[in-house]
Structures are given as C-alpha cells and as structure tokens.
C-alpha cells in the first residue's frame with residue numbers, strides 16, 4: 283500500500299499525541315462560580331447542583347481554601363440576599379451579602395482574583411434583571427442601579443465586575459461610573475452574548491432568581507441567532523468591555539467560534555448550571571464516565587475559541603489537569 287499521508291503516525295503513543303495537541307488547558311484559565319447567601323453559619327448543599335454549596339460570608343473561607351488548594355485562580359460570586367424588593371436595593375447595599383463576602387475574601391485570600399456577577403434578578407422581588415415599568419423591564423432606569431451595584435462591589439474589593447443583565451448600554455454606564463470614582467484600572471467582563479436559555483434552570487433554583495411572571499426573552503438573546511451575537515459583542519467592545527463572554531457554552535460552540543474570530547479581546551465562555559447538571563445526572567445513572575465527559579466538554583469549549591472557562595467543575599478540572607487526564 284503506497285500511502286504517503288498517514289495521520290495515525292502522530293497518534294501512536296501518549297508522548298507524540300500530547301506533543302501535537304492543538305488545544306491546551308491551563309488552570310490559569312478557570313473561574314469557579316460560588317453562591318453566597320446572607321446570614322451566618324450557612325453551609326447548605328444545593329439540590330439542583332449536586333456538589334455545589336451555598337455559603338454565608340463567614341463560612342465562605344471553607345470553600346475558598348479548597349479553591350486555593352486546587353490551584354483555581356479566580357472565583358465569580360453570586361449573592362443571595364435576605365431581603366428582596368421591587369428595586370433590588372440590597373444589590374448595592376454597603377453591607378450587602380456580596381459586599382460582606384468580598385471584604386472577608388480579600389482579607390483572608392489576598393491572592394485570589396475576585397469577580398462579581400452584577401445583575402438584579404437575585405435581588406428583585408419579581409425576579410427580573412432590572413427595574414420594572416409595568417410588566418416590562420425599563421432599560422435606562424436599570425442602568426443606574428447596575429452602575430451603583432458595580433461600584434459598590436469594586437469599593438468592597440472586587441477585582442473585576444461581570445454584568446449579566448443584558449440591558450443595552452450597561453457596559454458604558456458601568457465604565458463611566460467606575461472611572462468617575464477612580465477605578466480606571468478595574469476591568470469589566472461583559473456577559474456580552476447571553477442567550478435566553480433553558481440551561482439556566484438549576485441556577486435559578488440555586489439562586490432563587492426565577493422570574494415571578496413572564497420570561498427573560500425581551501432582554502436575553504434569542505437562541506436562533508448568531509449574527510446578533512457579533513453585534514452585541516461589538517456594542518460592548520465600543521463601550522469599553524475588557525473581556526467578552528458567551529453563555530451558555532456547549533450548545534453555543536459555533537457562537538464562541540464566531541465571536542473569538544471577530545474580536546481581539548479575551549473571550550470567556552460560561553458552562554452553565556444545566557450543562558453541569560446533565561453530566562452529573564448521566565454519571566449518577568451510570569451512563570457515562572463523569573471525569574472523561576467533563577474533560578471532553580471543557581476541552582471542546584477551548585477548541586471552539588474560548589480563552590477562559592467559567593465552570594462548576596473548575597476545582598475538579600484543575601485536579602484532572604494536574605493528573606494529566608487533560609491539558
């Protein structure tokens with residue numbers, strides 16, 4: 283057989299396979315999401331997200347210790363307040379749950395990179411991501427509370443803010459507010475391309491943030507659209523975003539690829555609660571090898587073009603990278 287090209291030559295053993303890999307994973311690119319609940323002494327497992335736990339600001343160090351040990355450099359904090367109102371006012375309270383958590387984390391873990399999710403849905407009594415005008419979210423009124431919330435997070439110690447609300451103009455509004463208060467060097471990671479996805483189901487149970495009526499389709503993107511993703515990202519680049527994000531990840535690998543090729547900013551992908559929960563459930567049912575599938579899924583997101591991965595598997599992935607299962 284006269285075959286010149288034999289791709290199998292480069293698959294012969296682990297050494298050569300690893301040498302020619304096109305995608306490499308690093309722990310430095312992982313971000314771990316954590317839910318912080320207002321109160322004291324809270325360490326509550328989250329039923330919809332097996333393996334994930336809610337902490338209060340005073341117990342958060344238990345989790346951050348594990349994150350540090352795993353070698354994951356950054357966390358993304360979500361707040362669950364004790365009191366909700368129609369404006370979501372505990373989102374920007376000086377002693378709000380995220381603000382308390384940030385101060386404690388900065389004090390005890392000065393090397394950990396602290397990112398906060400900036401959104402209103404966990405704080406509003408109606409569960410929508412902004413201020414309501416009747417039954418609609420009022421875009422421009424919401425910009426003010428998002429800017430206030432982002433500023434209060436940064437004042438409490440956030441290294442970076444990540445607005446996830448999908449209002450038009452929020453990146454510009456937040457950038458202007460941070461700059462006005464002297465935080466010109468604090469980056470914004472924009473949830474630039476966030477779809478109205480059913481994959482957020484387990485998160486909404488975890489964070490108690492499901493909308494009381496209606497849905498989020500008037501502000502989050504329609505999953506049918508790809509060109510619109512580039513338009514959304516371009517608007518955020520113009521307004522000063524430092525990092526772009528696509529969310530969810532696995533059903534949107536084409537979008538990750540498109541956005542990665544269209545802009546020169548770092549690109550994050552958020553592998554959301556439903557993606558994690560599906561792998562957990564399938565593994566529990568004995569249908570798949572959890573570690574192998576979680577590694578393959580994470581790798582596919584980087585292969586599509588993401589530079590950064592936000593995932594509930596961050597600690598485990600760090601371990602699998604250390605073991606050489608993936609990387």
Ligand code: PBG
Nearest residue numbers: 401403446481482485554555556
């Ligand atoms: C808040 C927010 C959501 C997620 C991240 N930030 C929920 C939503 O938009 O309904 C989802 C994260 C996940 O599913 O893991 N707006």
